[in-house]
Amino acid sequence: MRVQFWGTRGSIAKPGSSTARYGGNTSCVELRSARGTLVIVDCGTGGHALGQELMSAGAESVRGHILISHTHWDHIQGIPFFAPLFASGNEWDIYGPNGLGQSLRDTLAGQMQYTYFPITLDQCGAKIRYHDLVEGAFDIDDIKVSTHYLNHPALTLGYRLEADGVTVVYCCDHEPHSRPLATRRGTLTGQDLRYAEFLHGADLLIHDAQYTAEEYPAKVGWGHSSIEYVVNIGQYAEVKRIALTHHDPIRDDHAIDRLVANVRARLRESGSSLDVFAAVERQVLEIIPTHTQGPARRAASFQAKISIEPAQSRVSHLRFSMHQSHL
Numbered sequence: 001m002r003v004q005f006w007g008t009r010g011s012i013a014k015p016g017s018s019t020a021r022y023g024g025n026t027s028c029v030e031l032r033s034a035r036g037t038l039v040i041v042d043c044g045t046g047g048h049a050l051g052q053e054l055m056s057a058g059a060e061s062v063r064g065h066i067l068i069s070h071t072h073w074d075h076i077q078g079i080p081f082f083a084p085l086f087a088s089g090n091e092w093d094i095y096g097p098n099g100l101g102q103s104l105r106d107t108l109a110g111q112m113q114y115t116y117f118p119i120t121l122d123q124c125g126a127k128i129r130y131h132d133l134v135e136g137a138f139d140i141d142d143i144k145v146s147t148h149y150l151n152h153p154a155l156t157l158g159y160r161l162e163a164d165g166v167t168v169v170y171c172c173d174h175e176p177h178s179r180p181l182a183t184r185r186g187t188l189t190g191q192d193l194r195y196a197e198f199l200h201g202a203d204l205l206i207h208d209a210q211y212t213a214e215e216y217p218a219k220v221g222w223g224h225s226s227i228e229y230v231v232n233i234g235q236y237a238e239v240k241r242i243a244l245t246h247h248d249p250i251r252d253d254h255a256i257d258r259l260v261a262n263v264r265a266r267l268r269e270s271g272s273s274l275d276v277f278a279a280v281e282r283q284v285l286e287i288i289p290t291h292t293q294g295p296a297r298r299a300a301s302f303q304a305k306i307s308i309e310p311a312q313s314r315v316s317h318l319r320f321s322m323h324q325s326h327l
């Protein structure tokens with residue numbers, strides 16, 4: 001699976017010389033299976049450059065899927081500027097958590113009301129289908145998708161994507177359910193344990209790491225993780241690589257370098273093979289199966305007590321794969 005980061009900044013776009021290396025655009029990641037299925041996770045301001053790239057690739061039409069983690073601005077602001085949605089002949093499916101009382105489509109249309117933007121969602125030239133999601137599983141062509149509610153002050157989903165024998169998990173934005181876990185190691189129980197199971201064995205975990213453990217006490221309840229928590233839960237969940245992302249807007253490139261260097265030094269000292277790095281805007285990763293890995297497994301296979309239901313809350317054109325047989 002090919003992964004490319006188009007936006008790695010959290011909360012607000014932060015262009016400028018101090019963020020030039022890791023990038024100033026907000027959350028957006030492109031994933032492509034070997035067969036060519038295109039999935040974009042979140043469409044913050046990084047979605048603008050991705051859209052330009054897709055339009056300039058020369059294809060007659062662009063077919064893709066956008067998974068929205070939640071509808072905070074830094075995860076959707078690129079949608080009105082995502083060119084492939086405006087060209088006729090293109091076909092897109094947009095998925096996101098089923099909000100309280102408002103559909104995903106209505107929420108996205110809200111930021112394109114005339115007061116804020118000159119073109120409405122209905123004027124997009126592409127054929128667009130909207131899918132309100134709950135926790136569960138469904139397939140996008142050859143990519144198996146599982147969803148899991150995150151701990152954030154908005155209805156938010158993490159996404160586990162499995163294809164080509166590898167697993168990539170994207171979790172932005174998320175705060176530990178048990179807040180002491182953000183600042184010190186502790187036994188994972190309850191919701192945190194269930195969360196670790198969702199991450200289990202990922203070849204790549206792309207995770208919100210906005211704060212440090214030192215900064216966290218002033219940010220309790222803001223809905224974000226500390227880097228220390230992400231590394232600890234990644235080790236527990238036997239994740240192979242972690243891309244720290246959703247970089248704090250006040251964190252400059254040198255500060256990110258220092259944080260990553262410290263994490264790597266600690267992992268080396270403890271003899272851990274976990275690879276941790278900070279996601280860089282435009283960075284490309286090819287995720288290939290490791291020798292030790294068996295066939296990709298779904299969240300359901302280790303969530304013995306969790307009922308995996310179809311993730312889409314409304315009837316749609318997609319044929320759902322029912323995975324109760326795994327239970």
Ligand SMILES: [Zn+2]
Nearest residue numbers: 010011074173
């Ligand atoms: Zn965010």
Ligand SMILES: [Zn+2]
Nearest residue numbers: 070072152173
């Ligand atoms: Zn958020």
